[in-house]
Amino acid sequence: MARANAAYYAERDPFQDFTTSPEITQVFGELLGLWAAVVWESMGRPDPVLLVECGPGRGSLMRDARRAMAQVAPGFHGAHRLHLVETSARLRGQQAALLAGAVWHDGVETLPAGPMIVLANEFLDALPIRQFVRRGDGWMERHVAGGALIEAPAEGPGRVAAEGEVVEVCEPALAFAGWLGSRVGAQGGAGLILDYGPAVSAVGDSLQALQGGRPASPFGAPGAADLTAHVDFAAVAAAAVGAEAHGPVQQGPFLARLGLFQRTGVLARTQKGPEASRMVAAAQRLAEPDRMGGLFKVLALCQPGLPTPPGFE
Numbered sequence: 001m002a003r004a005n006a007a008y009y010a011e012r013d014p015f016q017d018f019t020t021s022p023e024i025t026q027v028f029g030e031l032l033g034l035w036a037a038v039v040w041e042s043m044g045r046p047d048p049v050l051l052v053e054c055g056p057g058r059g060s061l062m063r064d065a066r067r068a069m070a071q072v073a074p075g076f077h078g079a080h081r082l083h084l085v086e087t088s089a090r091l092r093g094q095q096a097a098l099l100a101g102a103v104w105h106d107g108v109e110t111l112p113a114g115p116m117i118v119l120a121n122e123f124l125d126a127l128p129i130r131q132f133v134r135r136g137d138g139w140m141e142r143h144v145a146g147g148a149l150i151e152a153p154a155e156g157p158g159r160v161a162a163e164g165e166v167v168e169v170c171e172p173a174l175a176f177a178g179w180l181g182s183r184v185g186a187q188g189g190a191g192l193i194l195d196y197g198p199a200v201s202a203v204g205d206s207l208q209a210l211q212g213g214r215p216a217s218p219f220g221a222p223g224a225a226d227l228t229a230h231v232d233f234a235a236v237a238a239a240a241v242g243a244e245a246h247g248p249v250q251q252g253p254f255l256a257r258l259g260l261f262q263r264t265g266v267l268a269r270t271q272k273g274p275e276a277s278r279m280v281a282a283a284q285r286l287a288e289p290d291r292m293g294g295l296f297k298v299l300a301l302c303q304p305g306l307p308t309p310p311g312f313e
C-alpha cells in the first residue's frame, strides 16, 4: 500500500479520482485558518510559530487559510512560518505555485523545533495499513501475493474480534500521533486531524481503491488507483501520549460551529444565481450527516492546559 500510493501520488493527478473538502469550497480552508489563529491566541501568541500542513495536496486549504489569516488575524499571519510535509514532487510543484515562502519536508522528523500548529486533512487515510484476521484462537495477517490476498500466521493486533473478523492497524498513523503528542506536549502547540473513519475502533475491511472517480480493485493496477483505509480515531487519540485529545467530533457540527453556513451566506450574497447556489450546495455536502459531515471526524491534539479549541465546545 505504501509503495502503490507513493507511485500514485508521484505520477497521477489524484484530484481526477477523488475530491476533498478544500477543493469543494474555499470556506473549509478559511475556517481552519481561523481555527489555528484562535488556538495561537490561546497559546499566548508565540512568534514565530510553525504552521505545518501534512499532505497538502494542491495547496488549496493552506492558500484559503492564509488569505483568511491575513484579513482577520494579521498577528498570526505575521508570526507563522509555513512548513509542508509532502513526499510527492509533483504535488510540491503545485503547492509552490500557491504557497509562497513554504519549506518542504519528506517527513515530520526534519521539522524545526518550537511551538507549532499542525493541520492534516485526508492525510492519515493514505498511510499503509496491516490487516489481521481472527482464526480460531489466533491471528493471521493478510499479505498481497500475485494480485490477491493470502493469509499467514501472525502475532495479531492486540484487539478482541470474533472468528473471521478483520482488524486493521495503521502503524504510520499511530507513529504520527505519538510524535505529535510528545511534540506538542514538550514544545507547545496543537494538531487538527480531519479524515474519514469511525469515532470508536471498529472491525472490518475498509481498504478501498478509487480510479477514475470510481471504486476499483485495490490489486488491479498498483499505483494507478488511490488506496485508502478508514482512520481509527480512538487508536490515534490513544497513541498521542503527551497531548490532550478533544473529540473526535463529526465534521458537520464542527464546521457549523466554526461558522460554515454564516461565511457561505456572506460569500453567496456577493455572487450571481448559479454560483451562489453552488456555494450553498458545497457547504451542505461537507456538513450533512449522510454525506461528508457524518463519516468525517475531527480530532484535536493539544498541549496540556490549553482551553478547549473552537468547534469542540
Ligand code: SAH
Pocket: 005, 009, 014, 020, 021, 022, 023, 054, 055, 056, 057, 058, 061, 085, 086, 087, 088, 091, 106, 120, 121, 122, 123, 126, 127
Ligand atoms: N490534504 C489534501 C490532499 C489529500 S491527498 C486535501 O485535502 O485536498 C493526500 C496527500 O498526502 C497528498 O498530498 C499526498 O501526496 C500526501 N501523502 C501521501 N502519503 C504521504 C506520506 N507518506 N508522506 C507525506 N505525504 C504523503
